[in-house]
Amino acid sequence: MQLVFDRGTLLLRGNLPDAGSLPGVLWDPRVRAWRAPAFHHVELVRELARRKVELHDEVRPQLVAPQPAACPELRPYQAAAVAAWEVAGRRGMIALPTGSGKTRAAIAAIARTGLRTLCLVPTRVLMAQWVRTLGEAALGPIGEYGDGRRVEQPVTVATFASAFRNVETLGNRFDLVVVDEVHHFGAGAGDEVLEMCTAAARLGLSATLPEDAARRARLDALVGPEVYRASVEELAGRYLASFELVTIWVGLAPSERQAYEAEMSVFRPVCRAFFDATPGASWSDFVAAAGHSDAGRRALAAWRRSHVIVRYTREKRAVCSDLLLRHRDARILVFAADNDTAYEVAREHLVQPITCDIGPKERARALARFSTGELRILVSARVLNEGVDVPAADVAIVVGGSQGSREYVQRVGRVLRPSQGKEAVVYDLVTRGTFEVRRADEHRRALASG
Numbered sequence: 001m002q003l004v005f006d007r008g009t010l011l012l013r014g015n016l017p018d019a020g021s022l023p024g025v026l027w028d029p030r031v032r033a034w035r036a037p038a039f040h041h042v043e044l045v046r047e048l049a050r051r052k053v054e055l056h057d058e059v060r061p062q063l064v065a066p067q068p069a070a071c072p073e074l075r076p077y078q079a080a081a082v083a084a085w086e087v088a089g090r091r092g093m094i095a096l097p098t099g100s101g102k103t104r105a106a107i108a109a110i111a112r113t114g115l116r117t118l119c120l121v122p123t124r125v126l127m128a129q130w131v132r133t134l135g136e137a138a139l140g141p142i143g144e145y146g147d148g149r150r151v152e153q154p155v156t157v158a159t160f161a162s163a164f165r166n167v168e169t170l171g172n173r174f175d176l177v178v179v180d181e182v183h184h185f186g187a188g189a190g191d192e193v194l195e196m197c198t199a200a201a202r203l204g205l206s207a208t209l210p211e212d213a214a215r216r217a218r219l220d221a222l223v224g225p226e227v228y229r230a231s232v233e234e235l236a237g238r239y240l241a242s243f244e245l246v247t248i249w250v251g252l253a254p255s256e257r258q259a260y261e262a263e264m265s266v267f268r269p270v271c272r273a274f275f276d277a278t279p280g281a282s283w284s285d286f287v288a289a290a291g292h293s294d295a296g297r298r299a300l301a302a303w304r305r306s307h308v309i310v311r312y313t314r315e316k317r318a319v320c321s322d323l324l325l326r327h328r329d330a331r332i333l334v335f336a337a338d339n340d341t342a343y344e345v346a347r348e349h350l351v352q353p354i355t356c357d358i359g360p361k362e363r364a365r366a367l368a369r370f371s372t373g374e375l376r377i378l379v380s381a382r383v384l385n386e387g388v389d390v391p392a393a394d395v396a397i398v399v400g401g402s403q404g405s406r407e408y409v410q411r412v413g414r415v416l417r418p419s420q421g422k423e424a425v426v427y428d429l430v431t432r433g434t435f436e437v438r439r440a441d442e443h444r445r446a447l448a449s450g
Contacts (some may be wrong), residue, residue: 008037039175071112106119175201186222191218214323264306267300331393333395337400396425399429
């Protein structure tokens with residue numbers, strides 16, 4: 001039997017009774033051969049060996065390995081995370097809070113295995129950050145796929161989008177795949193990147209992994225199970241800055257309350273009817289089902305309008321102004337619901353917005369000025385949520401918009417970069433009598449669990 005790599009898949013050529021029972025294998029009549037997704041490579045080789053089938057495995061070409069590198073010094077929890085990953089067969093996901101050094105753990109995994117490594121990251125900004133950090137770890141020249149560059153090296157960093165475009169050629173050229181912000185996968189969109197890679201060793205990194213059972217099962221298959229977790233509460237005070245979480249309860253003005261209740265009166269009955277009829281369904285199930293009926297579409301539209309009402313109310317506006325004045329000597333990150341709100345805050349207080357509309361060079365300049373203290377306040381919607389190194393901030397004001405616990409934990413992590421004697425404070429502005437109350441409870445539980 002011959003096994004070869006073909007544009008992100010495996011082709012199995014030769015006569016083999018019951019080949020269709022092999023992992024992931026299907027008959028492809030176009031080429032008259034058996035075909036399987038590339039990520040089944042190890043399983044296929046193992047199963048064929050068990051069946052005592054003579055195999056010519058031509059999937060992986062002979063390529064240059066990374067130059068040997070010393071393993072970086074690790075904190076106890078980082079060392080435990082890497083050890084757990086190795087015990088699990090070099091497959092699995094690590095959940096560590098923002099600012100706790102997930103990238104350093106990944107560098108240790110690369111150095112200890114000595115494998116050709118493809119690091120996948122969601123954005124160009126993170127790609128540049130990873131390239132810089134890996135270069136500082138003396139892993140040799142670092143390849144880049146993304147932002148107009150296509151350079152392969154034994155250790156290469158690629159954006160999700162660029163990897164998707166090039167995986168047909170890159171898929172069999174690496175033995176370890178490191179996935180930063182791995183929670184982006186598991187929902188179908190983009191999963192082909194991981195399906196089309198032959199790498200047996202896989203390491204997923206995230207501050208908070210998805211809670212949805214179907215997504216977790218999918219990630220388990222593509223990357224491996226969760227092998228290690230540490231929460232913000234476990235690390236705060238020693239490895240992360242000590243912090244105080246302050247919930248500030250705000251109300252709605254009469255006109256805001258009237259508008260909010262009007263929208264919720266459209267949304268609630270449809271939502272309640274769906275979950276009564278389908279116990280155990282998820283929010284994504286509801287969204288998918290709602291799109292198939294006029295009532296469902298009206299309910300979703302009302303739900304979106306209710307969020308617009310709550311995102312930056314009159315009282316939130318006043319409280320935000322008061323907090324910015326109270327902490328006039330601190331470096332502050334303000335997190336808004338969306339770009340429109342971020343720009344509102346920026347205009348009202350003449351502060352720097354950091355949004356997806358701003359190019360990477362301007363963003364880098366703003367972060368540098370924030371680091372030196374020339375800028376004291378940054379306001380963002382989602383750009384600062386994931387991975388981007390933000391110079392040490394002392395105060396975070398969460399005005400709104402954190403849809404899920406993952407976003408919230410990431411936002412809190414922005415002010416938890418440790419420094420001598422640092423005491424961070426996070427203000428969470430929560431509107432009474434709205435969906436924000438339940439969400440605030442979920443966020444607090446998420447901080448405790450990871």
